[in-house]
Amino acid sequence: MSAGITEIARQLEAGAVIPYLGSGMLALCEGVTVPATPGALAAVMTAKVSVPHKIRARLTQAAQFIENFKHRKSVVMLMDEAYAAVPVPSQLHRTLATSGATLWVDSWYDDTLLAAVRAAHPQGGWRQIQGLSQSEHFGQWTADYDANDQVVDAPANATTRLLYRPIGGHSPASNYLVSDSDFVEVLTEIDIQTPIPEVVQERRKERRFLFLGCRFDDQLTRSFARQIMKRSSDTHWAVLPEEPTRMEARFLEEQGIAPIPMPLAEFGALLADALQPVLAR
Structure with a gap:
């Protein structure tokens, strides 16, 4: 397993891995709590x-x-x-934020990863892209914000790090996909990729996804992950401390996702250790 984490660390620092975070990451955070399921x-x-x-x-x-x-x-x-309160980012949040990743996917509403990215890159050079509710922004699927929370219209360049939040998030503009109608609108179009920004579609090519704090035990999470992963690499990883359900196991096999059966905190510590010699090269 340590050899596998060393390889993940190497590819993560090379920008070949896309961390995909779910609400289970909140279990690693200390201090204030926000709804995590x-x-x-x-x-x-x-x-x-x-x-x-x-x-x-x-x-x-x-x-x-x-x-x-x-x-x-x-x-x-x-x-x-x-989601007004922001939990203190965990070691794993901070590790991912300071890694060589050029695209992070955050699939929950809290601002924890956003806070970690802000702290890791105070000089900017990154932006976040949030999914929008069609009931509030009809015809516009996403909004781009720079490091100062200002709306950006120009496309991100190749060196800009991207924090993609497909179901929205609290900061900076209270964009949330949460109701039935929100998801129906997106799922109606997601098969043809319309709601997924072109820059994300381009950035994911040939990349491997690392799923953290994610469960795939409902159709909604599987649908989003499947479409966001489309046309990426054919092999990925998911840290899953729990035994996957039958539907999860089928999804993992279909998508080429290798489960890593260990607690998130343990994985985070091992990943941080594995990154040290990589960064020293």
Whole structure:
């Protein structure tokens, strides 16, 4: 296993690996806590707005009910409250932010990785791209922000590091894909790649993905990962401490993702150690 992590470290520092982070990364963070699962987020939202019991635990349906019977602004307000605090980035967040990666994919709403990237690259040279809700930005799939949180219209150049947040995020503009209608709009077009920025499509070519804190036990997460990975390398990795479900195992095999069965914290420590001699070369 150590030889495998050494190879991941080598390719990561060479820019050949794309870290793909899920909400499970929050388990590594200390200090403030924010909702780290769809169920936890649904509980936070429905504790403040009355939602029918049968959909209270279903995040996208609960958000859709609030959007329909309150207002989209109510959904955004609840999301802002849930993710206003920023957890302290873990060692693994910091390792990834300071690595040679030129593209990170962050598939949850918190700003933890964003904070790590800001700290690692205070002089800029990076930007974030966030997915947009069609109910708020009809016809525009993404928004680009520079290191100073300003909207950027010009395409990123080849040396610009990219933080891609396909379902949006708290900072800087409260962009969230969270309701049924948000995801229906994206999933209707994602097979032909329309919602995925061209620069991401170009940057992923021949690259290998490293999935961290991700589970693939529901159709939504599998669909996003499958389409974001399209036309990349045919071999990837996923750190999965838990035994994968039957559907997860099938997805991993289909996509050429090799599971690494160890706790995230242990993997993070080993990766940081493996990167030291790579950086010293």
